[in-house]
Amino acid sequence: xxxxxxxxxxxxxxxxxxxxxxxxxxxxxxxxxxxxxxxxxxxxxxxxxxxxxxxxxxxxxxxxxxxxxxxxxx
Numbered sequence: 001x002x003x004x005x006x007x008x009x010x011x012x013x014x015x016x017x018x019x020x021x022x023x024x025x026x027x028x029x030x031x032x033x034x035x036x037x038x039x040x041x042x043x044x045x046x047x048x049x050x051x052x053x054x055x056x057x058x059x060x061x062x063x064x065x066x067x068x069x070x071x072x073x074x
Contacts, residue, residue: 010052011040017050 012020017037018028031037032048039048 011049012052012055014039014048014050017055020055 014025014028018025021028023031028037028050032039037050037054039050039054041048
């Protein structure tokens, strides 16, 4: 019997993060490249993961948006 153990519920793959935010992977890459969502590299450096805290910030994902509750403009 096979099963998969999730490495940690504290990190999302890019696909999972995009789904959690309700955006496309391309939009997620744009937010990452703009520095609005932070990622961490895996040990081999071949993949990036999004920490759960980045998803929990509740991003306003419209162009020019910022984390909800933020009063400072970028």
